Amino acid sequence: MILSQDTKLKISQAGTRYPKIRSAILPALHLAYEEHGFLNDQMYEQIAEVLGVKFIEVAEAASFYTMFPKAPRGRYLIQVCRNISCALMGSHHLTQYLLTKFGVKLGETTKDGLFTVVEVECLGSCCSAPMMQVNEKYFENLTQAKVDQLIAEWKAAK
Amino acid sequence: MEAAIGAQKRVLFEHIDDPNLHNIDRAIELGAYKAWAKVLKEIKREDLVQLVKDSGLRGRGGAGFPTGLKWSFVPQNSPKPKYLCCNADESEPGTCKDRVLMENDPHNVIEGVLIAARAIDCHIAFFYIRGEYDLSMRRIEKAISDAYARGFLGKNILGSGYDLELVLHRGGGAYICGEETALLSSLEGEKGLSRIKPPFPAVSGLYACPTVVNNVETLANLPRIVMRGAQWYAAMGTPKSTGTRIFSVSGHVKKPGNYELELGTPLRTLIYDFAGGILDDKKLKAVIPGGSSVPVLLPDQLDTPLDFESVQAAGSMLGSGAVIVMHEETCMVWVAELLAHFYMHESCGKCTPCRQGTGWLYEIVHRIEHGQGKPEDLATLEDLAHNIEGNTICALGDASAVPVLTTLRHFKDEYVHHIEHKTCKVKSNFRLRS
Ligand SMILES: Cc1cc2nc3c(=O)[nH]c(=O)nc-3n(C[C@H](O)[C@H](O)[C@H](O)COP(=O)(O)O)c2cc1C
Ligand code: SF4
Ligand code: FES
Numbered sequence: 163m164i165l166s167q168d169t170k171l172k173i174s175q176a177g178t179r180y181p182k183i184r185s186a187i188l189p190a191l192h193l194a195y196e197e198h199g200f201l202n203d204q205m206y207e208q209i210a211e212v213l214g215v216k217f218i219e220v221a222e223a224a225s226f227y228t229m230f231p232k233a234p235r236g237r238y239l240i241q242v243c244r245n246i247s248c249a250l251m252g253s254h255h256l257t258q259y260l261l262t263k264f265g266v267k268l269g270e271t272t273k274d275g276l277f278t279v280v281e282v283e284c285l286g287s288c289c290s291a292p293m294m295q296v297n298e299k300y301f302e303n304l305t306q307a308k309v310d311q312l313i314a315e316w317k318a319a320k
Numbered sequence: 321m322e323a324a325i326g327a328q329k330r331v332l333f334e335h336i337d338d339p340n341l342h343n344i345d346r347a348i349e350l351g352a353y354k355a356w357a358k359v360l361k362e363i364k365r366e367d368l369v370q371l372v373k374d375s376g377l378r379g380r381g382g383a384g385f386p387t388g389l390k391w392s393f394v395p396q397n398s399p400k401p402k403y404l405c406c407n408a409d410e411s412e413p414g415t416c417k418d419r420v421l422m423e424n425d426p427h428n429v430i431e432g433v434l435i436a437a438r439a440i441d442c443h444i445a446f447f448y449i450r451g452e453y454d455l456s457m458r459r460i461e462k463a464i465s466d467a468y469a470r471g472f473l474g475k476n477i478l479g480s481g482y483d484l485e486l487v488l489h490r491g492g493g494a495y496i497c498g499e500e501t502a503l504l505s506s507l508e509g510e511k512g513l514s515r516i517k518p519p520f521p522a523v524s525g526l527y528a529c530p531t532v533v534n535n536v537e538t539l540a541n542l543p544r545i546v547m548r549g550a551q552w553y554a555a556m557g558t559p560k561s562t563g564t565r566i567f568s569v570s571g572h573v574k575k576p577g578n579y580e581l582e583l584g585t586p587l588r589t590l591i592y593d594f595a596g597g598i599l600d601d602k603k604l605k606a607v608i609p610g611g612s613s614v615p616v617l618l619p620d621q622l623d624t625p626l627d628f629e630s631v632q633a634a635g636s637m638l639g640s641g642a643v644i645v646m647h648e649e650t651c652m653v654w655v656a657e658l659l660a661h662f663y664m665h666e667s668c669g670k671c672t673p674c675r676q677g678t679g680w681l682y683e684i685v686h687r688i689e690h691g692q693g694k695p696e697d698l699a700t701l702e703d704l705a706h707n708i709e710g711n712t713i714c715a716l717g718d719a720s721a722v723p724v725l726t727t728l729r730h731f732k733d734e735y736v737h738h739i740e741h742k743t744c745k746v747k748s749n750f751r752l753r754s
Contacts, residue, residue: 184509227492
């Protein structure tokens with residue numbers, strides 16, 4: 163996977179914002195992830211080259227943070243919060259409901275490439291539980307009807 | 321006269337319902353950046369630190385350390401640059417207060433960052449924001465660039481000769497990066513591992529330079545304190561816990577939400593008057609008063625005033641101000657399992673007791689919850705939890721022991737029932753509403 167010139171430029175610009183260039187590794191990972199939706203060793207190499215840091219420094223940071231998957235996922239990455247406030251409001255049923263509806267297991271992507279369901283820890287939306295994050299967006303105070311409607315919309319938008 | 325304790329007190333939330341507050345023009349109309357101009361033109365740095373000391377403001381990130389005092393630990397004679405980091409990593413389960421401030425009133429938060437930066441004579445500040453917070457991030461990003469455009473940031477700010485840059489840094493979705501030393505590791509481009517203290521960040525923090533890490537809500541208080549004075553602030557709350565606090569109330573209440581109240585307001589008032597009482601009028605079973613890392617309180621402790629000292633005297637902590645309410649149909653072993661999973665998942669892995677212990681705690685509680693517990697498990701759990709507690713670099717290790725130890729202390733019968741009958745005493749079966 164090749165990072166575009168634009169992404170590379172943004173990465174090197176990120177490097178200028180910090181007193182030490184290594185600080186730009188995390189911003190660089192976000193930029194690469196935004197372009198491709200996942201990260202791999204080849205991208206780490208390119209980031210290392212642009213920033214002038216070691217490959218292992220990039221790989222190490224990337225492995226630590228949960229936001230950077232190493233393989234592509236569905237067009238809609240559905241992250242259901244499994245933590246306490248959401249669990250008290252039925253998030254476990256929400257996860258089960260989604261998995262049954264899509265006929266997949268946790269972490270699997272539907273055959274049409276549209277949906278991947280994963281569980282995540284608290285996303286800071288505890289007062290509007292249960293919630294899920296789909297790609298960037300938060301969906302809160304979920305009910306079965308709301309979930310059905312969202313899925314229908316996403317399927318129609320494909 | 322100040323209203324009696326127990327009334328809702330809108331200080332940080334003064335304009336929060338204004339839908340355009342995130343817009344710089346509207347924010348300025350409502351008074352934003354006045355305090356910043358005042359700080360630059362009229363207040364000496366030392367006086368600013370004294371003002372915040374006099375206000376009694378204590379950190380809202382968890383530990384409740386006095387803010388002015390923390391600033392005063394930064395050596396001013398050091399030739400090294402000084403750094404300020406705004407901790408916007410908010411990931412303690414139950415906590416969602418900083419997000420409200422960032423999404424709705426970003427300029428107030430930014431203004432707080434600027435004031436704190438000035439107080440320690442910092443010229444590059446960092447805003448470390450939780451990676452998943454998309455809307456917060458966009459609002460803060462826009463607020464920063466608008467603040468630059470109006471001359472509130474950058475070189476020679478408002479003609480004062482003071483320079484300040486503010487860099488937004490997006491986290492990668494790790495709870496541990498909210499811990500101040502892990503946050504600094506993360507900012508330096510490393511894995512978010514906590515560091516042994518001392519040295520404390522005030523002396524040797526970011527890039528080994530003097531550094532202050534302050535929470536979003538802490539910083540958001542500063543513009544008001546500057547404009548209205550230390551006495552005004554100190555008159556709210558209790559003598560040792562001054563001001564207001566944003567409480568995130570979640571779980572089994574009728575009206576979950578973020579409520580700003582004076583410190584010292586009784587827990588009962590928060591749950592019954594503001595959050596509408598218990599969902600479906602069921603019986604209250606337990607309350608976690610300060611985020612998932614603190615011990616539960618029981619229904620007979622509802623009159624506990626919500627201030628740092630009183631909650632501690634009641635055997636818990638005010639922590640992040642997240643109040644998680646559970647009713648009678650909640651299985652406490654299940655709760656312990658959920659939280660044990662969280663700490664296992666979020667341990668940074670640097671110290672052995674935490675890296676190994678959190679996984680082991682989870683494994684045992686999981687086994688008990690799922691009907692495969694053995695009688696000797698309970699002693700092992702206690703032993704294990706006590707062996708993590710106090711033996712780790714950062715407070716995540718201690719936190720991981722808390723849910724297990726306090727549920728064991730107060731609800732041992734449920735653990736025993738699980739082991740004897742291979743099922744819950746009360747089954748948590750919270751369905752998704754239709
Ligand atoms: C595991 C762990 C996670 C933490 N997460 C946060 C957080 O998300 N936000 C925060 O402000 N403080 C968090 N803290 C507390 C910070 O280490 C630090 O005390 C705080 O940001 C200081 O700011 P204050 O003095 O304004 O409270 C955490 C602490 C620990 C041990
Ligand atoms: S206590 Fe846990 S999270 Fe904290 S430094 Fe040790 S291993 Fe990391
Ligand atoms: S517990 Fe689900 S968002 Fe916090």
